[in-house]
Amino acid sequence: QVQLVQSGAEVKKPGASVRVSCKASGYNFTDNYIHWVRLVSGQGLEWMGWINPKRGRTEYAQKFQGRVTMTRDTAINTVYMDFRSLTSDDTAVYYCARRGLDLVGFDTWGQGTKVIVSA
Amino acid sequence: DIVLTQSPLSLPVTPGEPASISCRSSQSLLHSNGYDYLDWYLQKPGQPPQLLIYLGSTRASGVPDRFSGSGSGTDFTLKISRVEAEDVGIYYCMQGQESPRTFGQGTKLEIK
Numbered sequence: 001q002v003q004l005v006q007s008g009a010e011v012k013k014p015g016a017s018v019r020v021s022c023k024a025s026g027y028n029f030t031d032n033y034i035h036w037v038r039l040v041s042g043q044g045l046e047w048m049g050w051i052n053p054k055r056g057r058t059e060y061a062q063k064f065q066g067r068v069t070m071t072r073d074t075a076i077n078t079v080y081m082d083f084r085s086l087t088s089d090d091t092a093v094y095y096c097a098r099r100g101l102d103l104v105g106f107d108t109w110g111q112g113t114k115v116i117v118s119a
Numbered sequence: 120d121i122v123l124t125q126s127p128l129s130l131p132v133t134p135g136e137p138a139s140i141s142c143r144s145s146q147s148l149l150h151s152n153g154y155d156y157l158d159w160y161l162q163k164p165g166q167p168p169q170l171l172i173y174l175g176s177t178r179a180s181g182v183p184d185r186f187s188g189s190g191s192g193t194d195f196t197l198k199i200s201r202v203e204a205e206d207v208g209i210y211y212c213m214q215g216q217e218s219p220r221t222f223g224q225g226t227k228l229e230i231k
Binding site: 105 | 160162167170172179215220
């Protein structure tokens, strides 16, 4: 079945960087865009950007431009989200989500990766 | 950025009763192709969000038919015909009409 499996929880100091991975299985990896969405406690869902696994093209929310980089490794069907210059405001659960074909929304989500930023 | 405003933010419902959530957009979500780029998601406690409705009114695969979406342009509604205990969680609308994609604030449905 279609599945996205994310890397485990992280604890980082302010100013540090984090890499979250998202491994896809059960479908042709290059057929679907992967988006990243975060859930900040008490603030709801926030979209961060997407990557096209076929060509590696990306688009980021302006809020995160300059701090986030999304990449992929087609040999192992994995997408990465690198996030740098972390602050306590970046403490959140980070999700990768597959955009379905034919205008379908985000039809499959990873289990989420908790990132805690604390001194 | 497009702002999505949901109401109510809290929704206590008796099992078996209907429920309705509104999502209003600051700009039209009607694309030139005739589709409204509005999705509905449910995030159950301790789980990632799950897709319920896309393109305003199309039920996602496996979603029970008690869930329905309607609306066009700037006004959208998610309806649950008969609420069940498993429907508790936070409901979000999300627009895909333009970047950045944005979500509503969320509506917390709880069982009375």
